[in-house]
Amino acid sequence: MLGLPGAGKGTQARAVSEEFDIPEISTGSMLRDAVKWQTALGVAAQPIMESGRLVPDSLVCGLVEERIGRTDCDRGFILDGFPRNLEQAAFLRRLLRAKGCGMALALLIRVDPGLLLKRLAGRQVCPLCGSIYNVYLNPPLRAGFCDRDGSALTQRPDDSEEAVCKRLKEFEAQTQPLIDYYRGVGVLREVDGSAEAAEVTREIFRILRQS
Numbered sequence: 220m221l222g223l224p225g226a227g228k229g230t231q232a233r234a235v236s237e238e239f240d241i242p243e244i245s246t247g248s249m250l251r252d253a254v255k256w257q258t259a260l261g262v263a264a265q266p267i268m269e270s271g272r273l274v275p276d277s278l279v280c281g282l283v284e285e286r287i288g289r290t291d292c293d294r295g296f297i298l299d300g301f302p303r304n305l306e307q308a309a310f311l312r313r314l315l316r317a318k319g320c321g322m323a324l325a326l327l328i329r330v331d332p333g334l335l336l337k338r339l340a341g342r343q344v345c346p347l348c349g350s351i352y353n354v355y356l357n358p359p360l361r362a363g364f365c366d367r368d369g370s371a372l373t374q375r376p377d378d379s380e381e382a383v384c385k386r387l388k389e390f391e392a393q394t395q396p397l398i399d400y401y402r403g404v405g406v407l408r409e410v411d412g413s414a415e416a417a418e419v420t421r422e423i424f425r426i427l428r429q430s
């Protein structure tokens with residue numbers, strides 16, 4: 220699942236995970252967990268993430284390798300936020316080959332950059348179950364609390380304006396070449412992420428069922 224920060228990758232990856240009963244693997248959430256628990260990885264990643272830059276491949280690739288190696292991934296999985304650059308894509312290709320999987324599909328959620336700032340500025344997440352809300356676009360039933368489990372919602376530190384600008388630049392520099400690569404090898408599918416979340420979900424399911 221590829222897209223600019225705020226494109227809706229997390230929301231859509233979760234929908235795919237539930238519909239097709241496959242795990243959703245989000246490198247961003249795994250890294251945020253590592254930061255929360257202050258593991259060695261978390262301590263190293265925290266300042267980099269908070270500034271909006273990408274964490275070095277050496278830290279991220281091992282996480283993905285370990286997660287994909289678990290048996291619940293044998294039937295397939297959806298990656299959210301990985302790969303983010305050509306080196307990570309090459310690493311993933313090797314992993315998939317070793318696991319005997321076919322070629323993956325790359326889903327790009329395209330969005331108007333103007334909408335992104337509103338989405339990111341209003342984004343709130345549940346620290347317990349990972350549900351994602353937006354105070355403007357998709358508010359929880361009770362302001363500030365998760366509909367699923369009632370936890371107090373939090374804002375991601377890297378949703379500050381400065382960090383968001385850096386994340387958009389990182390995407391342009393690192394992830395855009397990856398999109399061109401996936402388009403070139405014929406596995407890229409694009410959806411319009413400016414539509415309502417439910418409509419984007421329907422379109423993604425349609426693409427996945429076709430392939």
Ligand code: AMP
Nearest residue numbers: 246247268271272273274279300301303
């Ligand atoms: P995300 O939740 O996908 O927007 O990721 C949040 C932050 O985690 C990013 O801004 C990066 O600092 C870090 N991160 C997540 N996935 C990766 C990745 N594949 N490679 C490098 N850094 C990543």
